[in-house]
Amino acid sequence: MKRLLPTLLGLCCIANAPAQFKVQSVLPHGAAPEKTAAAVYDSTANIRVGGDAAYYESLVGQRILFYPRDIHANLRPIAYFNFLAEQPAIIGIDTTWLRKPRKKVRPEDFRVDTLYSDVYNPRFFEHFGYGDITPLGCSLHEARGIGTLDYSGLTRSGWFTPAEAVEGQSFEILGIEQSKLEDSELLLFRLRDNAGKVLYWFAHMGEDETNLRDEYYPAVVEGLIGKYRAAYVGKDLFLTKRKPGAKGYVSEYFGLRANTMQGEETRLNFGTELRCTDIRLIGDGKGYAVPSFVFERKEDSAQLYIPLCRYPTPFGIEGYTIDRDRAFLDEVVLTPSEAVYAQRAEEARLREEARLQQEKEQKERRATLCRKYGKATAELILEGKVRIGMTREMCREAWGSPEDINRSSGSWGIHEQWVYGMNSYLYFENGTLASIQN
Structure with missing residues (x-):
């Protein structure tokens, strides 16, 4: 006791x-429950x-x-x-x-x-x-x-x-x-x-x-960070566009706002090439620190960051509804640089093919016109010019088909007025160009 x-x-x-x-x-x-192996996160x-x-x-x-x-x-x-x-x-x-x-x-x-x-x-x-x-x-x-x-x-x-x-x-x-x-x-x-x-x-x-609130849980799925880390860190990427579901109007010309690692505001234009160097938890000075992706801008080596999402409001569920033109990773599309360069190379190849095809067609047309009308008339047609004495077929080759044709006939023969845009007119007498008005 x-x-x-x-x-x-x-x-x-x-x-x-x-x-x-x-x-x-x-x-x-x-x-x-028993501990289980972590499931693979199948989402971005x-x-x-x-x-x-x-x-x-x-x-x-x-x-x-x-x-x-x-x-x-x-x-x-x-x-x-x-x-x-x-x-x-x-x-x-x-x-x-x-x-x-x-x-x-x-x-x-x-x-x-x-x-x-x-x-x-x-x-x-x-x-x-x-x-x-x-x-x-x-x-x-x-x-x-x-x-x-x-x-x-x-x-x-x-x-x-x-x-x-x-x-x-x-x-x-x-x-x-x-x-x-x-x-x-x-x-x-x-x-x-x-x-x-x-x-x-x-x-x-x-x-x-x-x-209409921006609602974000104050949490992130760790598997998402793992997917982004594998896809972005150490990679060169282009800021391509905003995702279709992103809220708010953003000018394609002025781009998006972002912050440098020194806290200064900068602009990110679409088409800017970036290199992702790290993922850090960075706050906005008001509440939580959210996963943010650190980038180096290739054109000037500036270090900046893009948050994963809009910052949840401490300590509830609403996100901030301002700054619609600010860059957030879940609202933009980043395309690997090799894909962009490959697309540009393909576009350049197609342009070159089109240029060569156009040159070929122009040579063939020149040769055909020279055989039909002679070299002097062919050069005028190729330059898009007409002159008195040309036939209707020659004028159609030079100016194309008219918007309208007004035709009248009498004892003097057949009179035609070809109407083109911008108050331009061609007048034919019996199939030969008699006068030009423009």
């Missing part, structure tokens, strides 16, 4: 979580909102990386409440005395309560005010009812997932399904972290087709 008392006192010191923070399980508990597009069931099923087995925050964004510490663990975690042990402690403590004198939380990697946050506790990848209204957030009041104290447990971390997608939560429809991502712990991410569903 003497040994029991210090133990009880130690339990009292550990008890730092009052009973009202106890969270009941809201998710079915089950054994984590990042994870999107508004997909159908088959699309999300195709993402199972992929890994996603939640964007880290930009170190220059000067954001407040954030805790998220829409990440829940499949297996509740012990967040505290509370010793409840059933009677006043006495010298000889008996088991019936106290009760030890273990407090659990479904929050993923729970940590206690004590905040008062708005903005420090938030959902990630969905709106506050959609996420109400998740976790331990007191949505109705201003107090945001409780057990939540710290930002660093998610931001910059990679997770395997075990499954995606729709979830009904109060009056909201959400997507429920079942994920597994590198330690094998299973968690659930409640995210925006994005089924509203009339929604």
Whole structure:
């Protein structure tokens, strides 16, 4: 019994979580699935909102990386409440005395309560005010009812997932399904972290087709980065055009805006040759750092970068709707330089063939005209000129067929007026050119 008392006192010191923070399980508990080999990512597009069931099923087995925050964004510490663990975690042990402690403590004198939380990697946050506790990848209204957030009041104290447990971390997608939560429809991502712990991410569903917002999850499929790395890094590419589905009008003459690695703004014209040198996480100074592709512009060796996509708004689901003429990798077409040069060589070959064919046809026509009308008349026809005394056939060879012919006949013979564009006229008397008006 003497040994029991210090133990009880130690339990009292550990008890730092009052009973009202106890969270009941809201998710079915089950054994984590066996680890499987990562599936090959068969797409050149990042994870999107508004997909159908088959699309999300195709993402199972992929890994996603939640964007880290930009170190220059000067954001407040954030805790998220829409990440829940499949297996509740012990967040505290509370010793409840059933009677006043006495010298000889008996088991019936106290009760030890273990407090659990479904929050993923729970940590206690004590905040008062708005903005420090938030959902990630969905709106506050959609996420109400998740976790331990007191949505109705201003107090945001409780057990939540710290930002660093998610931001910059990679997770395997075990499954995606729709979830009904109060009056909201959400997507429920079942994920597994590198330690094998299973968690659930409640995210925006994005089924509203009339929604004009740019909606981007604050995450990237790692397989996409692998595909881009293999296709672009170390390669020479031409900025060919924008993809047909890219939003906003962009002038083909002025091109797209981009930033150099020194932070200066520059222009990228279509037809510019670039060399991709690296992929880095680069932010815009306002929120997250997204995967960005570093390029060297061949014409002046300038170092610049193109972000993968528009930056998601911290910390919800909307992307910025401005800067429609800025370059984003998922909105442009980059063509390997060897393909462009091969196409140019083929076009040059076809032009040369056409030139040679045209020269051949001109020689043959010259010879034919010389045989029919003589060299002097043939030269005039080839120059597109007519003169008094030419026949109708000669004039047709020189000027082509007229737009209209006005014909009159009398005792003097047949009079014709050939009408051409731009107020040009030829007048024939009995089949011979008599006068020219232009």
